[in-house]
Structures are given as C-alpha cells and as structure tokens.
Amino acid sequence: MMRSLVALVFLAFISFVVRAELASIDDSELADVTGQSGVYLSGEVSINENGGPLANGYFGDCADATKVCGARISVQTEQNGGWFVLDNIRGSIAFEGLTFQIREINSGFGGDGALFNAQVVEIGLPGTLRFDDFEYTLATSSTERPDDPGFQQVEIMGVEMSGDVTLEGNLLIFPTP
Amino acid sequence: MVSKLIKVMRLTALVACFIIALAMPAWAEMQALDDESLSGVSGQSGITLDVEFNTEVAEVAYFEDGQGIALQGVRLSSALDPEEYIEMRLALDILDDGTLAIAYKSGNQGRFSIEDIRFVDTPGVTPLTSDVSLGGLFLDFELDGLTEINGNATEYVIDTVFTLSNGRFGYRTNGNELFLDDFTLDYSAPGATLDFNLATGQIEYTSANQETELSVEAIRLSTNPANRGRSTDIDSGSTLSSYGSFWSKMASDLSIQLSAGGQEGVEGLTVDVQSTIERLDLAYGDDTDWASSGYWLGALGGAGSVSIDGLTIDILADPDSAGDPSKDNGVGLALGLDQAQVNLRFQDVVLGETKANIDAYLINSALPVSSIGSVEANLLLADGLYNGVARTNQVYLQAGGNADAGPQGLRLDTQLSLVSTNNESNFVYVDDGNALMLSRLEAYADGDITIDITAAGVQGSTEFFDGLRLGFEDLDFGYQVEGYRLGQDTGDSDALKTKQLQAATAIPGVSGGLFGLAGFPSLEGRLNGQITLGPGGNVGDEGIAINADISLTDGVMAKYLDADGNGVWLSGLNYDRHLRDMFLDLTNDGLLIYETESWGRMDVTDLRIGNKVSGASFGRVVLETYEQGSETLIVAGGAGEVCIGGRGVDATACQADGGRWDDRGGQGVSFISTRFFKQSVEAENKRNRFTWETGRIGEGTASVQNGTGLSLVFDNFTTNDGDGLNDTFGIQTERNLDVANAYVVKKAAGADSNGVVGNKGDVKVMNGDGSYRYVDPAALTSQDLNSLPLGIAVRTRTQFKEFDIDSVQLGHSSGQSDTLIYGLKFQNFDVTSDITTTVLD
Structure with a gap:
C-alpha cells in the first residue's frame, strides 16, 4: 500500500502540477478535435553529461571510475526508515517535433467526449527520441546521503539506453479536479 | 482693432515662447552660432545689465473655472545661500536686421525654488503646513546663452542656444529630497518659430533642428530635512548616497499647438504635440568616472516619433467625489488625452559597457559593444475596449501622496488605455537580425499611484524605506498580446505584422520580471503595495536599492x-511578493541583481x-518561496554556437556525432541566477512550499471554497x-535566450494545417515571400539551412548540489x-x- 502511494506521489511530482489521464485515440476521434494553434518544440535535455557539482567521497568526476558522477534522487517513505534511490542518472535525450497545444474535446471517446465538452492539453509526441548513453540505477540506501557514516546501498537494477525510440501519437491531459 | 489684437497676441506668444524655450525639456548639444550672428552682440550699441535678484513670492496661482493651482513660497536667490542674490549679466542688443539679441550669463549659481504646490479655490489664503500639497521643487543653475528674436510678417523666429551648468533639480516631500546633482544641459534650437494662428486660434511653436544633451553626475537622495539642495549632508558632511549617473543626447524636431479651453468648463488648455526623434541615446552609469571606470546600461541609436493629440489640461474635482466619496482625493490637475502615439526603436541596448566604449561606439557603430540587440516599442494610447469594457486616458495629479507619508506628495488618479485594433501597439526585439514581435499589445490601468520621497521608518500603519516610493492603491490593470510573430528584421516593424502568428508562451528569464508582473502573454488583476527605489548598490557606492511589497489580487x-x-491560465490569482534590500548594480558582466531577502506566495x-x-x-x-542572498546577472549575448543532439566543439565534430550545429550569433540575452531556498520562518509566513488541492466544495463553480x-x-x-x-552553491541556472533558426520536421506525410504538402521527415524551409515549403533533409542546401523558420531558443543549464523536500503530505478535507x-x-x-x-x- 505504501509503495503504491509512493509510486503515485512520484508520478504526481514528475508531472508536478498536472493530473493526467492517458488515453489512446484513433483517427476518427482525432477528427473531432478542433483548433490549429500551438507550439512546436525541438531540442535536447542532458543530465550530468560531464558530472555534477558535488565532489566528495561518493560523487566525483566521470573520469574517476571510483566515483559516481550522475545525479541522485532518494526518497524516504517511512519515518527514520531507509531510502529508495535512483542513482547515477545521466545521459541525454534529443527530440524534434514535440508539440503543445490546447484541444477541445466535445465528442468521441465512446460518448465521454460529449460529456467532458472542455479543453485539454495535447502533447504531440515527437516521433523519434534519441537516447545517448542514458542510464540510471535503482537501489536502496541506508542513509539519506551516500557520504554519511554507516552508508550502505543495495543496487537492484541498472538501466542503460542508447539509440532511437519511436513515439507517435498524442498525450491528452484532461483537467478533472 | 484687429491689428492691435494681433500685436497683443504676438506679444503673448512671445512671452510663451520665452517660457517654452527656458523650460524646454532638456538634453542638448551646444551649437555655436555663426560669426555673423555673434558679431551683432557687440555691446557697442546695446544695453548691458548686471542684475542681482533675491525675490520671494508668497503665491503665484493659475485659476480656471473657479479652481486654482498655486505655487507657494516661490523664491529666486543664490543657491549657496538663499539670503544672498543671484547674479546675472544680460546684454540686449538690436542687430542690423532688427533682431533682438539677448545674451545672458550667470555670475553665480542661482536657485529657483517652490516650497509647495497646492490646489486652492481662493487666492492669497495663507496655507497651513498640514494642508496637503504636491510637494516642492528646486532648480539650481548657472546659465550662459544667447537668444535672438526676429519677426517677419507671420511669426517670430527665435534662435536659442544655452548651457545650463552646475545644475541641480530636485523634488522634495516631507523633508526628503530626490535630486539630479551637478548636471549640465546643452540646448540649441536655431530657427524656431512662434506664431498665433488666427485661423485656428492656436499658438504654434515649431523647432525643426533642436539638439539637447544632458549629463547628470549623480542622482542623490537626502532624508535629512535640514538639507536643501546639497550634495553633502549638512550634519555629517558625508556625500549623499547616489543612484548613479545619467546621460542622454537627442536631435529632434518639435511642433506644439496650444489652444484655449480644456475638457470641461469654458477655460483650460489643450495641447497638441508632434515630434520626430532623429537620434536619441540614453545611458545610466554606476560608479562611473565617465571614461573607462564604472559601467553603463545604454539604449543607443534611438529614432522614432511622438504625437499627442488633444492633451487637455484643467483643474478639476476628483471624479470619484460624486460616485465614490471614499476615493475623493480633492481637486487635481486633470490631464486628458484624445490620442498619443509613440514609435521608438533603439538600435542597441548595451549592458556593462564603459562610457568610453559607448562614446567610441557612437562615433563608429562598427565597433563591438555588449549588445542584447535592438528593441522597438510602438504604443497607441486612445479610448478603446479591453475585454469589452470601455477604457480611456485620464490622469489627475492630486496632492498628498500616501496618507501616512505626510501632507506632501503626489497622487495620480490614473486611467490608461493602450489600444491595438490594427496592431498599432506592439513590442519588437531583434537578435542578430532575427525579429520577435509581441503582437497586438493591449493594456489598461485604472486606480491610484502615489509618489513620495520617503525616509525609513514606520509612520501610522505604514513601513517606509529610504527612497522614491511608488505606491499602488487599488490599481486595476491588465495587458495581453495576441501572440508572437517572428521574421527577418527589415527595420520596418510593419513587415512583421504579416508574419505567421505563433502562440505566446511565458519566456524563461523574461516572464516574471518587474516583481513578477511583466512578460507574460496576459495578466490582469488589482495591484496594491509599494516599490521604493533607494540609492546605493551591493557593488561600489552607487546603484539602486529596492524594497517592495506587492500584492496582486483577483488576478x-x-x-x-x-x-x-x-x-493555460492561472485563474483566481492572488499573489504577493516582498523584497528587502534588492540591489541593482552594473558590472563588467552586465546588470547584477542581488536580493538580500525575498519571499512571496502565489495562490x-x-x-x-x-478559456x-x-x-x-x-x-x-x-x-x-523564501530566499536569502539570491542573485541574477543579466548579460548581453545568448547561447552562441551550440551542438544540438550530439557532441562536438565545432560543426564538423557535432555533425559527425549526429548532432546539429547551430550558430545563434553574438547578440541575445542571458540570465545567470543563483537561488538559495531557506528554512521556513513560520512566525513570519516565510516558507518554501508547494500545494496542490482538488476536490473542493463547489469545485468547477465560481464559488469554489x-x-x-x-x-x-x-x-x-x-x-x-x-x-x-552549508548553503553556498544554491541552484545555479544559466539561461541563454535567442531568436534563432528552428529545425522543424514534418511529422506526417500530406498537407499541413496551411495546406502545404510534404513528406514525413521533411524539413520546413522559409521562402522569401514569407511562405514555406518542405524539403527532404538529404536535399537541404546551405541556403535552405539559412532559411529555416525562426523560433525562440532557450538554452538552460541548471546545477545544484542538493535540493531537499522535508516531507510530502496528503491533507484531508x-x-x-x-x-x-x-x-x-x-x-x-x-x-x-x-x-x-x-x-x-
């Protein structure tokens, strides 16, 4: 139960202020969508490409194999308990054609669109995401900081991604307070 | 009879001209008269007068329609000692062609001062010191100049050239003074004409080639009532704190028409003005020696035009006196307006330059300067509708200022209406030839603004700070743009109006400027609070210190x-922001903003x-949010050369890594900030917290709780x-903002929303006429790559060592x-x- 809550909170934090409902929609439903404004975004995001600003017994330069140069997020779900950790987060993601616009949904969705009858945020997925040495490690830790006394960390799994990922379609975010 | 009337009118016009010439807004470059002119001022056949004045007048009042504005405690004397005389030599001569030449030269520094400006209904009544007033003014000066007046069949022709040196001009309220110290004003207006137009009934003044130059050594504040127009404190002897220096130079032509009758009653004044600004340079310096020491913010290479139609001047009762007596602040000087249009473009806005470099650039614009690019403002003030509500332009200058600050001060009961029916009002920024227009800007304001010079302390229920205090009392305001338009700069902003309209977004670094109020696509609300601008920065002796408490409600x-x-709207916005000792300094790098302490809440x-x-x-x-010691540096120059989607120090290496090399030029603007979020001080409502609430009673209705x-x-x-x-690193963010090429890839085959056909993966390329086409990326030429559509490019680098959130809590109803x-x-x-x-x- 607590882990579910943690996952929920994590997702909420990542999306920060938006609450989203993900739904796939087919072309006929898209035909009900009106409005041509919006913005087109292209660019990239890179994390700790050359390491971060911390230099201590745990964090350091990427050229130093004994140190971690990626970023770290740690979460404590129980008072005085251990920490869930995403560690050594680094790499870059490049994209062309992420779009953002406001859409009106007033039909489709099996009749729910007519009931909703309001505007939503549409994020047009960019088609291709290019991952370049993107990696992170999922772990648990005994202390809040990795240079604290008594620090112990158990690494559960590591993820590394390089190459292109195809993402097509739209992400619709429905405001439903 | 008619001839006599004309003569009287011409004499009146001549006097008015003299007043205009002497009071002419200022900045000028001294322009030498030719030898032929000077030869006439020989003193051989004229009159030379050595005069000394020490004149004190209790009241000079102007009345219209039964209400008057009174200048009280008017005095002309020596500046050094008001009991002593101002000394002036006047040489009057009649030249061979009948021209009256008046040469004037000060023998010492004189002072013209007005103790109080009040609105009265009866002349000559001795006022009480507790009677509200607009405050007092003083002007110190040494004059050296020549005015020649000639006449022809239709008008007077007036040549004026003078230098006002050793100048000091100040505004004083409740014993506190803000003044321009040690300024020099050079002014020349050869060939100006003055006439009474019998057909229109207007007094007409034209000056086709006027030049002004103003150099202000320091802008000082005194909070010692014993000081009156002094650069040093009379008690301590120390030099009064300064905001910095100011310099400007302008070449322009000017036409003014004065008509009898205002907006109400049978008396009053109506003014029309037309001016073409051929050249305008403005600069503000911080800790400068006016050469290679100290740094400046400059708006250089300005040009444009100003026109004012139907500016009425009356003395009227507060319009709230009938409908809302609680907001009746008495009789005021009412300024109404039919229409005013300003079109002004500065070629370069420079940051962190020395005066020597600015002077060199003004001589040779090919010399490099730290420029963010060009800016252009086009504004049309006129009656109009904002969100369907009728708005107008009318300002009442009323006496008193903030109620707790004392009886002296200025209150502006303000209504402003900026219209843009056909995109007359907009703002343009040009970065390396790429232009961004904030299109169809509309705005309004309706409420009170108070202006006081204040000293730190609590009076009544109000906390004051040292400086020029701008107060806002129930000031309703709003602004909005229709979107952005981008295109190559041609020098003609009208060309941008036909470019494709892009949705407007908050621009990182820009939006939220000016105390969190400026730079958004749209903002409306009711403003209360104050902003006090004091002297002294965080670097060196000069600079600007800001203390502010701003409250925006129902926004x-x-x-x-x-x-x-x-x-995406923040509706029902209630926002407050508080700044303590925020310092603005100009440094070698740019404009440095340091916030000693700041806190705020956006609800x-x-x-x-x-919708x-x-x-x-x-x-x-x-x-x-609650911060201490945060700072932001605004720097000229954007991201420069960048590699997108790959790695490489040059184009070849970048492309070899699969990236796209992008040269964003030398202009642009960067915002480099360091923010320190501090532990909460609950007792003072200072904290860092983010709250998201849903499922409220009345959710989805206007009465949500x-x-x-x-x-x-x-x-x-x-x-x-x-x-x-420890907390010495904070969150460090560098944002580089450019208007630059955007690489736009077609996401689906077929026609887009504008009917332009392309294949999936094709790249959008602009045509010369503003239309566009899609090109296979393998077939892109170098010309195509130089013709990519323009976009707003923001490169952001954020670093922090640790960012903690104490807890995440779920609150129940x-x-x-x-x-x-x-x-x-x-x-x-x-x-x-x-x-x-x-x-x-």
Whole structure:
C-alpha cells in the first residue's frame, strides 16, 4: 500500500502540477478535435553529461571510475526508515517535433467526449527520441546521503539506453479536479 | 482693432515662447552660432545689465473655472545661500536686421525654488503646513546663452542656444529630497518659430533642428530635512548616497499647438504635440568616472516619433467625489488625452559597457559593444475596449501622496488605455537580425499611484524605506498580446505584422520580471503595495536599492496563450511578493541583481486549460518561496554556437556525432541566477512550499471554497551544499535566450494545417515571400539551412548540489494530514536543456 502511494506521489511530482489521464485515440476521434494553434518544440535535455557539482567521497568526476558522477534522487517513505534511490542518472535525450497545444474535446471517446465538452492539453509526441548513453540505477540506501557514516546501498537494477525510440501519437491531459 | 489684437497676441506668444524655450525639456548639444550672428552682440550699441535678484513670492496661482493651482513660497536667490542674490549679466542688443539679441550669463549659481504646490479655490489664503500639497521643487543653475528674436510678417523666429551648468533639480516631500546633482544641459534650437494662428486660434511653436544633451553626475537622495539642495549632508558632511549617473543626447524636431479651453468648463488648455526623434541615446552609469571606470546600461541609436493629440489640461474635482466619496482625493490637475502615439526603436541596448566604449561606439557603430540587440516599442494610447469594457486616458495629479507619508506628495488618479485594433501597439526585439514581435499589445490601468520621497521608518500603519516610493492603491490593470510573430528584421516593424502568428508562451528569464508582473502573454488583476527605489548598490557606492511589497489580487495570468484565446491560465490569482534590500548594480558582466531577502506566495484558485473563465481546472495550486542572498546577472549575448543532439566543439565534430550545429550569433540575452531556498520562518509566513488541492466544495463553480479539498503538499524545500549544513552553491541556472533558426520536421506525410504538402521527415524551409515549403533533409542546401523558420531558443543549464523536500503530505478535507514521504533529496544535478519553440503548422 505504501509503495503504491509512493509510486503515485512520484508520478504526481514528475508531472508536478498536472493530473493526467492517458488515453489512446484513433483517427476518427482525432477528427473531432478542433483548433490549429500551438507550439512546436525541438531540442535536447542532458543530465550530468560531464558530472555534477558535488565532489566528495561518493560523487566525483566521470573520469574517476571510483566515483559516481550522475545525479541522485532518494526518497524516504517511512519515518527514520531507509531510502529508495535512483542513482547515477545521466545521459541525454534529443527530440524534434514535440508539440503543445490546447484541444477541445466535445465528442468521441465512446460518448465521454460529449460529456467532458472542455479543453485539454495535447502533447504531440515527437516521433523519434534519441537516447545517448542514458542510464540510471535503482537501489536502496541506508542513509539519506551516500557520504554519511554507516552508508550502505543495495543496487537492484541498472538501466542503460542508447539509440532511437519511436513515439507517435498524442498525450491528452484532461483537467478533472 | 484687429491689428492691435494681433500685436497683443504676438506679444503673448512671445512671452510663451520665452517660457517654452527656458523650460524646454532638456538634453542638448551646444551649437555655436555663426560669426555673423555673434558679431551683432557687440555691446557697442546695446544695453548691458548686471542684475542681482533675491525675490520671494508668497503665491503665484493659475485659476480656471473657479479652481486654482498655486505655487507657494516661490523664491529666486543664490543657491549657496538663499539670503544672498543671484547674479546675472544680460546684454540686449538690436542687430542690423532688427533682431533682438539677448545674451545672458550667470555670475553665480542661482536657485529657483517652490516650497509647495497646492490646489486652492481662493487666492492669497495663507496655507497651513498640514494642508496637503504636491510637494516642492528646486532648480539650481548657472546659465550662459544667447537668444535672438526676429519677426517677419507671420511669426517670430527665435534662435536659442544655452548651457545650463552646475545644475541641480530636485523634488522634495516631507523633508526628503530626490535630486539630479551637478548636471549640465546643452540646448540649441536655431530657427524656431512662434506664431498665433488666427485661423485656428492656436499658438504654434515649431523647432525643426533642436539638439539637447544632458549629463547628470549623480542622482542623490537626502532624508535629512535640514538639507536643501546639497550634495553633502549638512550634519555629517558625508556625500549623499547616489543612484548613479545619467546621460542622454537627442536631435529632434518639435511642433506644439496650444489652444484655449480644456475638457470641461469654458477655460483650460489643450495641447497638441508632434515630434520626430532623429537620434536619441540614453545611458545610466554606476560608479562611473565617465571614461573607462564604472559601467553603463545604454539604449543607443534611438529614432522614432511622438504625437499627442488633444492633451487637455484643467483643474478639476476628483471624479470619484460624486460616485465614490471614499476615493475623493480633492481637486487635481486633470490631464486628458484624445490620442498619443509613440514609435521608438533603439538600435542597441548595451549592458556593462564603459562610457568610453559607448562614446567610441557612437562615433563608429562598427565597433563591438555588449549588445542584447535592438528593441522597438510602438504604443497607441486612445479610448478603446479591453475585454469589452470601455477604457480611456485620464490622469489627475492630486496632492498628498500616501496618507501616512505626510501632507506632501503626489497622487495620480490614473486611467490608461493602450489600444491595438490594427496592431498599432506592439513590442519588437531583434537578435542578430532575427525579429520577435509581441503582437497586438493591449493594456489598461485604472486606480491610484502615489509618489513620495520617503525616509525609513514606520509612520501610522505604514513601513517606509529610504527612497522614491511608488505606491499602488487599488490599481486595476491588465495587458495581453495576441501572440508572437517572428521574421527577418527589415527595420520596418510593419513587415512583421504579416508574419505567421505563433502562440505566446511565458519566456524563461523574461516572464516574471518587474516583481513578477511583466512578460507574460496576459495578466490582469488589482495591484496594491509599494516599490521604493533607494540609492546605493551591493557593488561600489552607487546603484539602486529596492524594497517592495506587492500584492496582486483577483488576478488571472496566462502562461500560454493561443491565437484563439485558449491558454493555460492561472485563474483566481492572488499573489504577493516582498523584497528587502534588492540591489541593482552594473558590472563588467552586465546588470547584477542581488536580493538580500525575498519571499512571496502565489495562490492560484484554478489552474485552467482553455478559456480563462470557463476552462476545465486542474484544481488549486499554491507556491510559496523564501530566499536569502539570491542573485541574477543579466548579460548581453545568448547561447552562441551550440551542438544540438550530439557532441562536438565545432560543426564538423557535432555533425559527425549526429548532432546539429547551430550558430545563434553574438547578440541575445542571458540570465545567470543563483537561488538559495531557506528554512521556513513560520512566525513570519516565510516558507518554501508547494500545494496542490482538488476536490473542493463547489469545485468547477465560481464559488469554489479553497481549503476544503484533498491537498498534496511538498513542504519546506531548501537548498544546501550536499552536507545538509552549508548553503553556498544554491541552484545555479544559466539561461541563454535567442531568436534563432528552428529545425522543424514534418511529422506526417500530406498537407499541413496551411495546406502545404510534404513528406514525413521533411524539413520546413522559409521562402522569401514569407511562405514555406518542405524539403527532404538529404536535399537541404546551405541556403535552405539559412532559411529555416525562426523560433525562440532557450538554452538552460541548471546545477545544484542538493535540493531537499522535508516531507510530502496528503491533507484531508477534515484538516488532518498524513505524511507520504519523510524526505526527498535531489543531489548532484547538472541538467542542460536546449529547447526551440516555433509555430505549429
């Protein structure tokens, strides 16, 4: 139960202020969508490409194999308990054609669109995401900081991604307070 | 009879001309008269008068329609000692062609002062010191100049050239003074004409080639009532604190028409003005020696025009006296306006330059300067509708200022209406030849603004700070743009008006400027509070110190705004921000803003999507922040050369790594900030917290009740150096902002929303006529790559050692809350993003 809550909170934090409902929609439903404004975004995001600003017994330069140069997020779900950790987060993601616009949904969705009858945020997925040495490690830790006394960390799994990922379609975010 | 009338009118016009010439707004470059002119002023056949004045007049009043404005305690004397005489030599001569030549030269520094400016209904009544007034003015000067007056059949022709040196001009309220210290004004206006036009009934003044130059050594503040027009404090002997230096130079032509009769009653004045500004340079210096020491902010290479139609001047009762007596602040000087249009463009806005470099650039514009680019403002003030409500332009200058500040001060009962029916009002920024227009800017304001010179302390229920205090009392305001238009700069902003309209977005670094109020696609609300601008910075002796308490209520702000009016809206916005000792300094790098302490709260009743009133809501969000020692450096220059989607130090290496090399030029602007989020001080309502609330009573209605729903609270977020103890690194962010090429890839085969056909993966390329086409990326030529569409490019690098959130709590409608997370830490982050935003086809 607590882990579910943690996952929920994590997702909420990542999306920060938006609450989203993900739904796939087919072309006929898209035909009900009106409005041509919006913005087109292209660019990239890179994390700790050359390491971060911390230099201590745990964090350091990427050229130093004994140190971690990626970023770290740690979460404590129980008072005085251990920490869930995403560690050594680094790499870059490049994209062309992420779009953002406001859409009106007033039909489709099996009749729910007519009931909703309001505007939503549409994020047009960019088609291709290019991952370049993107990696992170999922772990648990005994202390809040990795240079604290008594620090112990158990690494559960590591993820590394390089190459292109195809993402097509739209992400619709429905405001439903 | 008619001839006599004309003569009287011409004499009146001559006197008016003299007043205009002497009081002419200032800045001038001394222009030498030719030898032929000077030869006439020989003193051989004229009169030379050595005069000494020490004149004190209790009251000079102007009455119209039964109400008067009175200059009280008017005095002309020596500046050094008001009991002594001002000395002046006047040489009057009649030249061979009948020209009257008046040469004037000061023998010492004189002072013209007005103790109080009050509105009266009866002349000559001795005022009480507690009677409200606009405050006092003083002007110190040494004059050296020549005015020649000739006449022809239709008009007077007036040549004027003078230098006002050793100048000091100040405004004084309640014993506190703000003044320009040690300024020099050079002014020349050869060939100006003055006439009474019998056909129109107007007095007409024209000056086709006037030049002005103003150099202000210091702008000082005194809070010692014993000081009167002194550069040093009379008690301590120390030099009074200075905001910095100011310099400007202008070449322009000017036409003014004066008509009898105002907007109400049978008396009053109506003024029409037309001016073409051929050249205008403005600069503000900080800790400068006017050469190679100290740094300046400059707006250089300005040109444009100003026209004012139907500016009426009357003395009228407060219009609230009838409908809302609680806001009746008495009789005031009422300025009405039919229409005013300003079109002004500065070729370069420079940051952190020495005066020597600016002077060199003004001689040779090919010399490099730290320029963010060009800026252009086009503004049309006229009656109009804002959101369907009729707005107008009318300002009442009333006496008193802030009620707690004392009886002297200035209150502006203000109504402003900026219209843009045909995109007459807009703002243009040009970066390396790429132009961004904030299109169809509309705005209004309606409420009171008070102006006082104040000293630190608490009076009544109000805390005051040292400086020029701008107070806002129930000032309703709003502004909005229809979107952005981007295109190559041609020097003619009208060309941008035909470019494709792009949705407006909040621009990082720009939006939220000016105390969180400026730079959004749209913002409306009611403003209360104050901003006090004091002297002295954080670097060196000069600079600007700001203390402010701003409150925006019943607001609505757009973070994103479509052309059709849909957007992302912060509705039901209540926002307050407090600044203590925020210092502005100009340094070698640019404009440095240091915030000793700042805190604020942004409470958004509904985060809406779509329509700002009826759009669906994500619920309520509240962001509270508390910072100490944060600073921002604004630097000329954007991202420069960047590699997107790859790595490489040059184009070849970047492309070899699969990236796209982008040269964004030398102009642009960067915002380099360091923010320190501190532990909460609950007793003072200073904290860092983010709250999201949904499921409130009345959700989805206009009467939703905040605090009755389910809330998610990220409480007490702070920064530290990764040790939980020290906080010297903070969150460091560098944002580079450019208007640059955008690489737009077609996402689907076929026709886009504008009917332009292309294949999936094709790249959008602009044609010369503003249309565009799609090109296979393999077939892109270098010319194509130079013709990519333009976008707003923002490169951001954010670093922090540790960012902590103490807890994440789930609050229930009952008031109870559960802790979901007992600690959340982000460590060792160095994130770079490079995002270009452009129009969606």
